Amino acid sequence: MNLRELDWKPLALVPLLALAVLPFIGSASTWVTLTVAGLAMGMIIFIIASGLTLVFGLMDVLNFGHGVFIALGAFVATSVLGAMGDYTASQSLLTNLLAVFPAMVVAMLVAGAVGLAFERFIVRPVYGNHLKQILITMGGMIIGEELIKVIWGPLQIPLPLPQGMRGTVLLGDAAVERYRLLAVIVGVAVFAILLWTLTRTKIGLLIRAGVQDREMVESLGYRIRVLFIGVFVVGSALAGLGGVMWGLYQQNVVPQMGAQVNVLIFIVLIIGGLGSTTGALIGALLVGLMANYTGFLVPKAALFSNIALMMAILLWRPQGVYALSK
Amino acid sequence: MLNRLLSHDLPRSKPLAVLLLLIVLALAFTPFLFPGVKALNVAAKVLVFVVLVASFDLLLGYTGIVSFAHTMFFGIGAYGVAIASTRMGAGWAALGTGIAAALALSLVLALAIGLFSLRVRAIFFSMITLAVAAAFQTLASQLSEITGGEDGLTFRVPEQLSPSFELAAEPFLGANLDGRLLCYYLLFATALVLVLALLRIVNSPFGRVLQAIRENEFRAEAIGYRVVVYRTVSSILSALFATLAGAMLAVWLRYNGPDTSLSFEIMLDVLLIVVIGGMGTIYGALIGSAVFVVAQSYLQDLLRLGSEAVSGLPWLAALLSPDRWLLWLGLLFVLSVYYFPTGVVGRLRAWRAARSPATSTHPTHPLQGDYVENNR
Numbered sequence: 001m002n003l004r005e006l007d008w009k010p011l012a013l014v015p016l017l018a019l020a021v022l023p024f025i026g027s028a029s030t031w032v033t034l035t036v037a038g039l040a041m042g043m044i045i046f047i048i049a050s051g052l053t054l055v056f057g058l059m060d061v062l063n064f065g066h067g068v069f070i071a072l073g074a075f076v077a078t079s080v081l082g083a084m085g086d087y088t089a090s091q092s093l094l095t096n097l098l099a100v101f102p103a104m105v106v107a108m109l110v111a112g113a114v115g116l117a118f119e120r121f122i123v124r125p126v127y128g129n130h131l132k133q134i135l136i137t138m139g140g141m142i143i144g145e146e147l148i149k150v151i152w153g154p155l156q157i158p159l160p161l162p163q164g165m166r167g168t169v170l171l172g173d174a175a176v177e178r179y180r181l182l183a184v185i186v187g188v189a190v191f192a193i194l195l196w197t198l199t200r201t202k203i204g205l206l207i208r209a210g211v212q213d214r215e216m217v218e219s220l221g222y223r224i225r226v227l228f229i230g231v232f233v234v235g236s237a238l239a240g241l242g243g244v245m246w247g248l249y250q251q252n253v254v255p256q257m258g259a260q261v262n263v264l265i266f267i268v269l270i271i272g273g274l275g276s277t278t279g280a281l282i283g284a285l286l287v288g289l290m291a292n293y294t295g296f297l298v299p300k301a302a303l304f305s306n307i308a309l310m311m312a313i314l315l316w317r318p319q320g321v322y323a324l325s326k
Numbered sequence: 327m328l329n330r331l332l333s334h335d336l337p338r339s340k341p342l343a344v345l346l347l348l349i350v351l352a353l354a355f356t357p358f359l360f361p362g363v364k365a366l367n368v369a370a371k372v373l374v375f376v377v378l379v380a381s382f383d384l385l386l387g388y389t390g391i392v393s394f395a396h397t398m399f400f401g402i403g404a405y406g407v408a409i410a411s412t413r414m415g416a417g418w419a420a421l422g423t424g425i426a427a428a429l430a431l432s433l434v435l436a437l438a439i440g441l442f443s444l445r446v447r448a449i450f451f452s453m454i455t456l457a458v459a460a461a462f463q464t465l466a467s468q469l470s471e472i473t474g475g476e477d478g479l480t481f482r483v484p485e486q487l488s489p490s491f492e493l494a495a496e497p498f499l500g501a502n503l504d505g506r507l508l509c510y511y512l513l514f515a516t517a518l519v520l521v522l523a524l525l526r527i528v529n530s531p532f533g534r535v536l537q538a539i540r541e542n543e544f545r546a547e548a549i550g551y552r553v554v555v556y557r558t559v560s561s562i563l564s565a566l567f568a569t570l571a572g573a574m575l576a577v578w579l580r581y582n583g584p585d586t587s588l589s590f591e592i593m594l595d596v597l598l599i600v601v602i603g604g605m606g607t608i609y610g611a612l613i614g615s616a617v618f619v620v621a622q623s624y625l626q627d628l629l630r631l632g633s634e635a636v637s638g639l640p641w642l643a644a645l646l647s648p649d650r651w652l653l654w655l656g657l658l659f660v661l662s663v664y665y666f667p668t669g670v671v672g673r674l675r676a677w678r679a680a681r682s683p684a685t686s687t688h689p690t691h692p693l694q695g696d697y698v699e700n701n702r
Contacts, residue, residue: 062449125664130449134392135601136663142594142656150644150653259590263460266453274449300468307461310454311442 010321014285021293029173034292036171040180042288043187044249048242049265049272049280050190051235057275058211058231061123062130065137066265067258068144069236072114073107073243074253075152078159080106088162093178096162100248107244108237114144115236119229141258148255156254159247183245190238194277207231267306271313273320282321286313331522333529337609339678342671346609349616357501357510364623370510372619373517374575379599380524380611381567386597387606388528389560390540394593395439395455398462399432399565401588403572406431408479408582409472416482425573429566436565440558463588478583487512487577513574520567525608527563536560537606591652595622598659604669613670626651 018035025031052066080103081088087099122140126132161179168175198204210217210224218224246261247253268287272279287306294305313321329336337343352359356369378400385391406428407421414420439458443451466473473479485491491505501507527533535556538546547553576582595618603614626648633646645653666673 062452064452122660131390131392132663132667134452135597136660138594138597139656139660139663142652142659146650146653146656150650154649263457267457270450270453304461304465307457310457314442314450 007322010279010282010317013321014282014289017286017289021297024297025293030296032171032174033176034296035289036174036176037180038289038292039285040177040183040187040288041249041291042285044183044242044245045264045268045288046187046281046284047190047245048239048261049268049284050194050277051238051242052265053269053272053275053277053280054194054238055232055235056269057277058207059127059228061127061137061232062133063123063137063235064134064262065118065122065139065141065144065258066235066239067260067262068141068148069111069115069118069239069258070243070246070261071145071148071253071255071258073111073240074159074247074257075148075157075243075255076107076110076240077103077244077247078152078157078253081159081162088160091163093164096164099162100165100244104241104244107240109240111240111243112233112237115233115239116229118144118236119232123232141262145255145258152255154255156252158252160251161248165248179248183249186241186245190241191277191281198277203227264306267310270310270320273317273322276320276322279320279322333522333525335525335529335608339674342609342674342678345613345674349612353514353616357507358498361501366506366510368619368623370513370578371623372615373513374571374578375595375599375615375619376612377517377520377571377574378568379596379603379615380521380608381564381571382596383600383603383605383608383611384524384528384536384567385561385564386600387604387610388533388540389536389557391557391561392452393455393561393564394452395459395462396564396568396596397588397590397593398459399436399568400572400575400592401462401466401582401584402432402435403428403569403574404576404582404587405466405473405479405572406569407573407576408474408481411481411483412479416484416488418484421484421573421577425570428569428573432565432569433562436562437558440561443557459588459590459593463584463590466588467584474583476584478581478586480581483509483577483580488580509578513578516570516574520570521608521612524567528608532556532559540606594652598655600669601659601662602666602669604671604673605667607669607671607675610669610671617670622651625654629654 018038022028022031025034048070051069052063055061055063055066081099084099084102087095090096118140122136123133126136165179165182168177169181170176196204198208206217206222206224207227210222210227214224243257246257250257264287268280268283270283271286272281272283286309290305290309291302294302298305317323337346353369353372357366360366360369378396382393382396385393385396403425406424408424410420410424410427411417414423439455443454467476469475470477482488486505487509488505491508493503493508497503528536535546535551538549538551539553539556543553546556572587575587579586599614599618600610601614602618603610603612629646629648629651633643633648636642636646644650662669668676
């Protein structure tokens, strides 16, 4: 990414929003607590949304069933963490990570594998037709949600945080939950890896070239189709990872969480511009901050604040803050 | 006469015409043909869904817009009747006021969403409506002083429509001649008029422009039609009809709550019915609703039997559990988008057209065009 071409205005939105609410909150330490909490929540939302923006931006597939992979990841995590009770009960953060890390890997593998099947049986027949994509992936989501109910039952399952990740750390006067710090680390890692892969590696180069002119890249001897299926699988796996993070954040999982999260990630993607990774990050951070600020100032308006935010952004930039010039 | 009533949009397929006639006759004589409370409730639900689905078809099938906020307008209609009837007491005045207020609110909201969506890309519209619908559902369950919250509102309808009102002491052909019967026929007449009105709309010059926009937005604009205006009018009309369907539901149930009229599952049902019946054919709404609602009401019993039959195999039993019936519906949905994109009506018409290509003046229009998107 060329620094001189960088459109910095959307990037400035996040600190601007944070500064704008400072006078309303009054206390600086409360403000720091809320801001860090909001940024961390934003990072989790970004992990969930990154898979969808990848799939849309690169494959032009509007996956309304994305939420199912998120729910799947979260449910797999309940099983894995449930089986590793010894590790999660420990006070040591390192031992906890030894349980959470395998849970993340298994969730990503399962979500990726299901994504492979989803691409083959649900999405492949409808490439290039958005209307059918919306309808059929919606159908895929119904099936997925029902299958989750068949396997794990229709009720809410608790997903408690491992012992060592509970509690808060004091940054000056501000209390920051430990888990949120972990979320920030994971989120930054996902963002960095995504951006690096897409802009600095040969695979990223091929994918971007394939989006521009598929036939040309194929005639050079690369198998774009395999590459694109890989993108879908990675997108689903990221959703699985996001599901684990979100489930731990909520500390419980329900089969309907896919549909609930769908609404949130659509708002994020619309704000960020469909298909833009950086845009998704900004959208997620804005939504996370907004949720925490309004949750503190006017709790009843939390969901509407997101919609108001989306409307405001769209009035400014109808295509989202970073529109793909496709 | 019939031709004019159906706005020159005849079924154009003999099996389709027979099927339609059977459904309409069955609906018209349900109280006498199928005695019992359940059958009448199922038939009334079919009537409500026919209007709701046909109004959604105006949007999805004819204009090529995917909106997920359709149940919002359905809910507004139902809440309009419910709120007015609880505040003003049972009566025709409350009914009229409620419906009028609901229509006005739907008009404003649909206009706002429509005008707003002008500025954004077409595929954003689906996502935005999804978010707006979710927010509206939360709003309805939070404003418990007005809407009754999660518990909903139970209310009374005008005396002539309630079960205690008796026309005659003796049952006639197995049906009690009471207010419920009157209420059913009020619903029947309303549904008939509204569906004929929708047929009129889609077969008017206005409806043709909508189809042109669906097929190729860019060309429609180039010919000189203000695509934006047509789309907005289409979504407003569709919202108003959905509101009336909601009012019908509330009058029949004498109850309304968030799960009854606003839930996302109803939205899925509507999508499913449109696809199964056939997009871009108002008749599809009739066939789809009849098949779907009857299946929904009786399939669960069937699944229960199946589940009990295989109770030795826990996995299969879990799959066949009546609570999992949405799974089978979802499968059916995916398969119909996959194999029957034109639905029952499209299939029957194509079959007829294939047998006698010369007589078919109207081309059947499967939804080939992509759900149009322009990035200007």
